[in-house]
Amino acid sequence: MASKIVTFTLNGRETEVMVKPLTTLAKALREKLGFTATKCGCYEGNCGSCTVIVNGEPVLSCILPVEEVEGQNVLTLEGITPAEGLHPLQQAFHENFAIQCGFCSPGMLMVSKALLDKNPHPTQAEVAEAISGNLCRCTGYDPIIAAVLQVAAGSNGNQGGSHE
Numbered sequence: 358m359a360s361k362i363v364t365f366t367l368n369g370r371e372t373e374v375m376v377k378p379l380t381t382l383a384k385a386l387r388e389k390l391g392f393t394a395t396k397c398g399c400y401e402g403n404c405g406s407c408t409v410i411v412n413g414e415p416v417l418s419c420i421l422p423v424e425e426v427e428g429q430n431v432l433t434l435e436g437i438t439p440a441e442g443l444h445p446l447q448q449a450f451h452e453n454f455a456i457q458c459g460f461c462s463p464g465m466l467m468v469s470k471a472l473l474d475k476n477p478h479p480t481q482a483e484v485a486e487a488i489s490g491n492l493c494r495c496t497g498y499d500p501i502i503a504a505v506l507q508v509a510a511g512s513n514g515n516q517g518g519s520h521e
C-alpha cells in the first residue's frame with residue numbers, strides 16, 4: 358500500500374512524517390522522527406510505557422495509527438524536558454526514587470503530566486487511578502505516587518514544561 362504524509366504538531370512544532378498505512382504513532386515517533394524517549398514495552402496497549410499526550414489526553418501510542426493524529430497536538434517526553442535541568446515531575450521522580458530501571462518512566466511522566474494539567478491538586482487515590490494503566494515492575498508504585506503528590510503540593514499551576 359502507498360505511503361502517505363501525516364502532518365501534526367509535535368512538541369509545539371509542525372511536523373510531517375511519511376508512513377505506510379497503519380503505522381503506529383509510537384513507531385512513527387521512534388523510527389521515523391527519532392523521538393525515542395517514548396518506550397514500547399508490550400506493543401499491545403497493555404503496559405502504558407508508550408503513553409504520550411494528544412490534545413491534552415494521555416494515549417497509548419503503540420496502538421494508535423499515526424494517521425489519527427493528523428492535525429492534532431502531540432506531546433512527548435522530549436517536549437516537556439527543558440533544554441537545561443529537569444521538568445518538575447522529572448525532578449520529583451528523581452528525588453523520590455520513582456525511577457529505577459526507567460523503562461516505564463516516560464509513560465508515567467506523561468500520564469502524570471496529563472493528570473496535573475487537568476487536576477493540579479489530585480488526591481493520592483486520584484494519582485493512583487491516573488497511573489493505574491501504566492505498569493512498573495521496579496518501584497512498587499508508591500514512590501511514583503509520592504513524586505506526583507510532591508509536585509502537586511508545590512504546584513504553581515504551570516506543569517507545562519518548556520515547549521508548550
Ligand code: FES
Binds near residue numbers: 396399403406
Ligand atoms: S507499549 Fe504501548 S501499552 Fe505497552
Ligand code: FES
Binds near residue numbers: 455460461494
Ligand atoms: S522503574 Fe523499572 S519498570 Fe518502572
